[in-house]
Amino acid sequence: MNSADAEAFEKKVDEISSQINGLIKGTVTVDDVDRKIRHLHNADAVKVREAAEKAEALRKYGRPGKGDSEGYVLFCKKCFTEYVGEVESCGRCGNKKLMARKERLEELHAK
Structure with missing residues (x-):
């Protein structure tokens, strides 16, 4: 694991920790967490679709x-x-x- 991967992992851990603390304190709702998860899944789906479109364009053009x-x-x-x-x-x-x-x-x- 290189330093960039370690920093990205640490950022994710910090983000999840703050969400858990927010849920415990009541400053973050479950709907907020669900919305963020859906957003991340949608972003991943967009990246996959864009990669597939790029590969198809390379094949075709x-x-x-x-x-x-x-x-x-x-x-x-x-x-x-x-x-x-x-x-x-x-x-x-x-x-x-x-x-x-x-x-x-x-x-x-x-x-």
Whole structure:
């Protein structure tokens, strides 16, 4: 556990302790605690959904590149987009003639 993780853990412990003390003293209601828990769960759900949307956008629209890096399967020569998975056509320009990584590297080495 690094220092950032330890600080985050300590912050959570302090927050929970203050909520418990507030419940005991009557300054915090159970509804307040429930509302905070729902808010945290909603925030986690939003993060998961955003990560899934980002992954889907990367799959569908690819990433900009010249086809000289690693980690891609197909390359669109028309708009210089690298695809990390199989797609039928370019999501950016509609080009159906996508190059396999091997073909692109051979083309680059031939120059």
